[in-house]
Amino acid sequence: MSEHTHPHPHDHDGDHDNAHDRPLSGPALRVKALESLLAEKGLIDPKTLDEIVDTYEHRVGPRNGARIVARAWTDPAYRQRLLANATEAIAEFGFIEPHAEDMVAVENTPQVRNLVVCSLCSCYPWPVLGLPPAWFKSDAYRARAVIDPRGVLKAFGQDVPEDIEVRVWDSTAEMRYMVVPERPAGTEGWSEERLAAIVTRDSMVGVGTVAVATGGGA
Amino acid sequence: MTISCPPDANLADLDALSALPRDDAGPVFRAPWEAQAFAMALELHRRGVFSWPEWAATLAAEIAQARSTGEADDGSRYYERWLAALETLVARKQVVGTADLSRRVDEWDVAARATPHGRPVVLPRR
Known part of the structure; x- marks a missing residue:
């Protein structure tokens, strides 16, 4: 049960999850949320993630x-x-x-x-x-x-x-x-x-x- | 003997070509979140949160489910399924619950709205 306490100032047409409605896109928000929770639990280190990305993007x-x-x-x-x-x-x-x-x-x-x-x-x-x-x-x-x-x-x-x-x-x-x-x-x-x-x-x-x-x- | 056909001859095979997206050297990630999601799965596996067969089975299930709902994927939506698999697996492993996750999504959303354009988005300290 998530608490929807914040207003939707730009809401129109009831399009709650429309990507245009959020400054960050849906998946980008979900990734940020998951990453911050995992980092708090000590399960990932954002620096390590950057290294993995760099490795696969540029070195492998x-x-x-x-x-x-x-x-x-x-x-x-x-x-x-x-x-x-x-x-x-x-x-x-x-x-x-x-x-x-x-x-x-x-x-x-x-x-x-x-x-x-x-x-x-x-x-x-x-x-x-x-x-x-x-x-x-x-x-x-x-x-x-x-x-x-x-x-x-x-x-x-x-x-x-x-x-x-x-x-x-x-x-x-x-x-x-x-x-x-x-x-x-x-x-x-x-x-x-x-x-x-x-x-x-x-x-x-x-x-x-x-x-x-x-x-x-x- | 190497086989080399004039490319034009095969361009006539429209049926086959139209269904198969091609690329030469496009970017491997289309957005930063795709790269982050990719790296998170590798890191959680490396730390033993899940085994690779568990990961592959979960991802395969997400892909199959998306297909069964009629969502066609030309390959550009792959990391959406990747992210969904990641969320499913951390919930199943009781690492990050669905409710915690959606609450945090809302917090990031609020923070992103409150951040002037061009500035990094940060969560307020609690």
């Missing part, structure tokens, strides 16, 4: 995943370790902080395309890919990736021939997936750093492939 991103892929492309032993136990292989990069779940890396081949989704709640491998793009969180992607992966790939510009198998990996709270895309032709002899620069987020979710920019290069 698909670049972590790109370095992992580039190493798998250049170091066959690492590739084997990654495919056998991605959680441990990713931990070899000391700077990647693991989250609560185990990681699995799945490899694209000329015969197999992999696609990652979280049909339930948009779980995403943050430590290696940063925060999910909006489309990954959309109803459309979550629903359609499972029932019509080829259609989804097509929407992303990927016309996958019928003779290529498409595997869909549905993430859970305990298990998250990343795709190791195929290394493009024309990158023989490239350094790990140079390869990492061409690995895209979409290719590691499985909706894209890695290409060498035409006209650029050597």
